[in-house]
Amino acid sequence: MIQLDFIAVLEQWPALLRGAGFTLGLSAAAAVVGVSVGVACGWARALGPAWLQRVVGVYVELIRNTPFIVQLFFIYFGLPSLGLKLSPELASIIAMVVNLGAYAAEIARAGIEGTPRGQFEAARSLALTEWQVITRVVLPPALARVWPAMVSQIVIVMLGSAVCGQISAQELSYAANLIQSRNFRAFEAYIIATAIYLLLAIGVRQFLNWAGPRWIFGRVAQSGR
Amino acid sequence: MQRRHLAQSTLAALALLAQLGLTGTAQAQTALDEVMARKSINIAIPTDFPPYGFVGTDLKPQGLDVDMANYIGGKLGVKVELVVVTSANRIPYLQTKKADLVISTLGKNAEREKVIDFSAAYSPFFQAVFAAKGVAIKGAADLAGKSVGVTRGAIEDMELSKLAPASADIKRFEDNNATVSAFVSGQVQAIATGASVAGNMMARNPQLGTEYKFVLKDSPNFIGLNKGEDKLRLKVNEIIAAAKASGELDKMATKWLGRPAGDLPN
Numbered sequence: 208m209i210q211l212d213f214i215a216v217l218e219q220w221p222a223l224l225r226g227a228g229f230t231l232g233l234s235a236a237a238a239v240v241g242v243s244v245g246v247a248c249g250w251a252r253a254l255g256p257a258w259l260q261r262v263v264g265v266y267v268e269l270i271r272n273t274p275f276i277v278q279l280f281f282i283y284f285g286l287p288s289l290g291l292k293l294s295p296e297l298a299s300i301i302a303m304v305v306n307l308g309a310y311a312a313e314i315a316r317a318g319i320e321g322t323p324r325g326q327f328e329a330a331r332s333l334a335l336t337e338w339q340v341i342t343r344v345v346l347p348p349a350l351a352r353v354w355p356a357m358v359s360q361i362v363i364v365m366l367g368s369a370v371c372g373q374i375s376a377q378e379l380s381y382a383a384n385l386i387q388s389r390n391f392r393a394f395e396a397y398i399i400a401t402a403i404y405l406l407l408a409i410g411v412r413q414f415l416n417w418a419g420p421r422w423i424f425g426r427v428a429q430s431g432r
Numbered sequence: 433m434q435r436r437h438l439a440q441s442t443l444a445a446l447a448l449l450a451q452l453g454l455t456g457t458a459q460a461q462t463a464l465d466e467v468m469a470r471k472s473i474n475i476a477i478p479t480d481f482p483p484y485g486f487v488g489t490d491l492k493p494q495g496l497d498v499d500m501a502n503y504i505g506g507k508l509g510v511k512v513e514l515v516v517v518t519s520a521n522r523i524p525y526l527q528t529k530k531a532d533l534v535i536s537t538l539g540k541n542a543e544r545e546k547v548i549d550f551s552a553a554y555s556p557f558f559q560a561v562f563a564a565k566g567v568a569i570k571g572a573a574d575l576a577g578k579s580v581g582v583t584r585g586a587i588e589d590m591e592l593s594k595l596a597p598a599s600a601d602i603k604r605f606e607d608n609n610a611t612v613s614a615f616v617s618g619q620v621q622a623i624a625t626g627a628s629v630a631g632n633m634m635a636r637n638p639q640l641g642t643e644y645k646f647v648l649k650d651s652p653n654f655i656g657l658n659k660g661e662d663k664l665r666l667k668v669n670e671i672i673a674a675a676k677a678s679g680e681l682d683k684m685a686t687k688w689l690g691r692p693a694g695d696l697p698n
Contacts, residue, residue, distance in 0.1 A: 280613075283614075283617075283619065284610075284613045284614070284617050284619070285617075287617040287618050287619060288617060292618060292619065295603065295619075372606070373605065373606045373610060374605070374610070374614075375581075375603035375604050375605055375614070381604075384520065384584060384585075384606075385584060385585075385604065387524070387585075388520055388584050388585025388589070389543065389585075389590075390543065391523050391524075391527070391543070391544070391546075391547040391548075393523075393524040393527065
């Protein structure tokens with residue numbers, strides 16, 4: 208006889224809370240580093256020298272055409288044979304950074320390539336250095352244009368972190384799995400985990416939509432939109 | 433608008449899940465009749481657990497549990513549909529009626545008895561901690577400060593969680609393959625697992641110098657059934673008792689484990 212018994216799962220709330228916090232922590236680290244990597248790679252692929260475009264192209268295609276869990280297993284189970292042992296947490300963050308970096312690169316590239324040619328020329332004609340052209344003139348409106356896609360990608364990577372439990376990183380899915388393996392309340396554990404993921408995703412999305420214009424691409428970009 | 437839509441679909445999904453749970457209850461007590469009526473039985477077996485269940489060179493599942501599944505199907509006179517499960521998901525498979533029986537090196541404990549029923553035991557098994565010769569582990573207390581890999585939700589996970597000191601770093605993995613990979617790649621110093629998994633791992637990786645350290649639990653295997661399916665359970669017990677008497681259980685254990693089944697609890 209199956210009856211839904213949420214109390215049996217909810218009384219494990221410290222584990223769920225820790226798991227949710229862990230998921231958020233992994234995602235925050237991956238988002239900050241991953242988006243930075245992505246923007247750098249996006250720039251390299253759009254405007255960099257030909258050899259760099261090729262190198263970044265290989266990275267982006269390699270990552271975007273293989274499953275995340277395989278990348279994670281490669282880093283955690285594969286790299287030790289090359290003498291590089293990583294904790295489950297660090298392996299998870301690296302896998303998420305590498306993964307998000309590749310997708311963010313394409314998103315950032317779209318934004319940069321969508322910048323009108325005149326904007327580059329105007330900036331250069333004002334004798335700005337190449338670094339200033341990129342960071343002050345091109346990137347802010349470029350990021351503002353692609354920010355919704357970037358936010359979606361960050362949320363996707365956060366939800367994808369559910370598989371990091373497979374290498375014993377103690378994130379939310381790991382907590383839910385552990386709880387259901389102890390009390391066999393599988394329905395309830397996963398329903399609650401689903402609800403928490405939903406809340407996390409909505410929260411992260413709203414936070415990033417709020418934070419983007421304020422901290423990342425500034426008010427200049429807003430007026431230019 | 434968008435948010436309302438989201439809330440609505442979430443509610444719908446929850447309602448659906450609850451309904452699934454309810455229809456599950458309506459089928460109680462009828463498993464044996466259903467099996468006989470559709471002339472086939474779904475039996476959950478492992479494929480990551482040699483010699484109990486693994487995939488042979490012909491890509492078909494084989495092993496002691498698979499033989500047992502086919503034996504029971506044969507005695508019932510129905511077709512056997514094998515359902516591949518892992519340690520972590522075998523009980524949910526039973527609860528959601530994706531399997532009528534779980535013959536998947538299932539050990540008996542109090543937590544599991546709350547949610548499913550067990551037949552008599554059909555084969556022997558034990559769990560232990562293994563590590564390289566150079567690692568000094570004589571008992572559970574020596575695990576302090578060491579990392580130990582274990583498959584989440586398996587009997588050895590429960591025992592290890594009880595016995596290991598708080599400073600032991602227990603890393604739980606999804607299935608036996610991941611647990612073994614973690615040990616073989618050096619991500620954990622010790623591994624808590626069943627004798628068969630350890631035996632297979634040691635045979636394939638002699639360079640690790642892995643040895644038996646201490647036993648966690650002797651736990652013969654039982655067949656798992658949904659709660660209240662007494663008709664099916666009694667029928668299965670009848671088949672097991674006959675197999676025990678005729679020496680069939682000993683024959684199976686000798687074939688796969690290299691030792692007879694011996695004295696198994698009912």
